[in-house]
Amino acid sequence: MSEPSPISAGGRPRVRVLHLYDRYLNIYADRGNMQVLTARGAWRGIDVEVRGLEPGEHFTPGEHDLIYVGGGQDRDQQMIAERMSEDLGPAIKAAVEEGTALLAVCGGYQLLGSHYLDTTGVHQPGVGLFDLSTEAGDGRLIGNVAIEAELPAIGARAASTTTIAGFENHAGRTSLGASARPLGSVLHGNGNDGRSGFEGCRLHHAIGTYLHGPLLPRNPELADWLLAAALAHAHGTDAALLIDQVGTVPPAVAALERRALDTSVARARAERG
Ligand code: GLN
Numbered sequence: 001m002s003e004p005s006p007i008s009a010g011g012r013p014r015v016r017v018l019h020l021y022d023r024y025l026n027i028y029a030d031r032g033n034m035q036v037l038t039a040r041g042a043w044r045g046i047d048v049e050v051r052g053l054e055p056g057e058h059f060t061p062g063e064h065d066l067i068y069v070g071g072g073q074d075r076d077q078q079m080i081a082e083r084m085s086e087d088l089g090p091a092i093k094a095a096v097e098e099g100t101a102l103l104a105v106c107g108g109y110q111l112l113g114s115h116y117l118d119t120t121g122v123h124q125p126g127v128g129l130f131d132l133s134t135e136a137g138d139g140r141l142i143g144n145v146a147i148e149a150e151l152p153a154i155g156a157r158a159a160s161t162t163t164i165a166g167f168e169n170h171a172g173r174t175s176l177g178a179s180a181r182p183l184g185s186v187l188h189g190n191g192n193d194g195r196s197g198f199e200g201c202r203l204h205h206a207i208g209t210y211l212h213g214p215l216l217p218r219n220p221e222l223a224d225w226l227l228a229a230a231l232a233h234a235h236g237t238d239a240a241l242l243i244d245q246v247g248t249v250p251p252a253v254a255a256l257e258r259r260a261l262d263t264s265v266a267r268a269r270a271e272r273g
Helices: 032-043 074-097 220-235 237-245 251-272
Strands: 014-020 047-053 066-069 101-105 115-117 123-125 132-151 160-176 184-188 201-203 206-209
Touching: 014 032, 014 220, 032 047, 032 066, 032 220, 066 074, 066 220, 074 101, 074 123, 101 220, 132 220, 132 251, 160 220, 160 251, 184 251, 220 237, 220 251
Parallel strands: 014 047, 014 066, 066 101, 101 206, 115 132
Antiparallel strands: 115 123, 132 160, 132 184, 201 206
C-alpha cells in the first residue's frame, strides 16, 4: 500500500483507518463502529478515511493511525485466522508498538491473543499482540454487559474512568496472561470468561473487547478516546486535544448516545444482576 499523507488535500487533519478483513469479520453490525468514527471526526473537521484489507494483502506499520478488527462466527474466523497471524501478525504488533491505535471486537479480539480453540475443536492461531488465550467453553455467554474501564491519558489529554456497555455473545473464555492488563472490570455480565471479573485487554493504545452493539454508537467517550489516539499518531500528541476542542457533536445525537448507554447499562443490571 502506498503511504497516504496525514493531512487531507483541503488541509484538514486526517485519520487513516485500516479495517482488517472487513468482509469476513462483521457480525452484530460491527461495521457501524467505523460509521461512528467517521461521523464524530466530521463534526470536528477531521477526515476519517477507512480502507479495508483483504486476505492475502499486507500493510506497512505506521501508515495507518487506527486498526480495526470486528467479530465473527467460528467459521468466519477459521477462514482468516491463519492468514491474519502469518501475513499480518508482525505488522500489527509493530504498529501498536509505534503508537497506532487499535480496536478489536470479540472474534477479532480472540485472534489478537495467542490462539482460540473453537467450538469445533479447531485451533485458530492468533497474532500474539495481547498476552491472552481463548478456549470455547460449555454454552455461550450471551447478554448485555457493563464494565468500568480506565482510558489512559494521551499526551496532555487526561485519563478517565468510564462506564462502557455493549452486548456479548461468545463461546470463547479468554484468560489473560501475567503481563496482560484488562480493559476494565465487569459491573454486570460475563466479560472475558464469566469468572475473573475482567473484560477485554489493553496495550498501549490498543483495545480488545467482547462488547458488540455495535460498540461505539453507545460509547462516545471510547470513540473519542480512539480518535484522540489516532490523531496523536497522525499529528503528534498535542493533536489528541483536537477531539475535545474543535466542533461539537449535535446535541440531539449526544442525547441519543446518552440514552443508548443508559439503556444498555440498565438492561445489563436487570438481566445479569
Ligand atoms: N466465534 C467466537 C465465539 O463464539 C466469537 C463470537 C463473536 O464474535 N461474537 O467465541
